[in-house]
Amino acid sequence: MKGFRSFILRGNVVDLAVGIVIGAAFTAVVNGFVGAFLTPLVGLATGATGDMSRKHFTLGATQFPYGAFINAAISFLLLAAALYFLVVLPINKLHERLAPHQDVQAPKRDCPECLSPVPAHARRCASCTVPLPEIPVQAETTTQRAG
Template sequence: MKGFRAFLLRGNVVDLAVGIVVGAAFSSLVDNFVKAFLTPIVGVVSGASGDFSAKTFKASGVKFPYGLFINAVIGFVIVAAVIYFLVVLPMNRLQDRFFPKAASAPMRECPECLTPVPAAAKRCSACTAQIGPRIVDQDPTGFDPRR
């Protein structure tokens, strides 16, 4: 029981539970916003009544409520946009500001297996071949002024 209690009280599980509850409340808020404001605006623009939830069509005596799907698509787009612009974008900016990406080490190819290895490496990590010093100032004709 102690292990189970420790698992439940870990920060990740509690954070996940809070996120799910807040997400459900936010989803309900967005659904009602779509029903109250956006679908009437779309209805005014399109010339329809604005309430898509009542829109249906029949095929072989079966009723298909496609209006509910339209409302769900509008709600999804709004939720996705809000999450992107108010959560993801600011978090990416904060991470870039406070945790800048380290510059990657210059790479070169192993002469034996052509695997990319760091320029300062003396041995290839893939084939373990010894790699000689890098000749930076080599002339394209093959003449090395340091020899």
């Protein structure tokens, strides 16, 4: 079950599911909302009456349907906001809760030759490859092991 959970919560699987399922499911809802509520509000703000998607201007013999573009832009913004707040944020919070990011810094010491930082238990320096001296065992560590 743990393997299935990690497979589902991988970024590419979640992104693919969000793109296909949510995009297909919310398209009709968002388009309906835009057509029923936002298009009339944009028309009211611009002084236009009627269906905004039918608005166009003509230049020469060519029609430019700017109303359809406005509807599509509003639909895109609403869909992106819905995806972000209803899917992406909850998935990110769930992912952080199940697999928190742990930034643990290993203890380091300086190489006596090149002075570059190396992990405390390293035997050789990664930069200059010189053998490193052994770390002296602390008295507390040996008493804790004995007890």
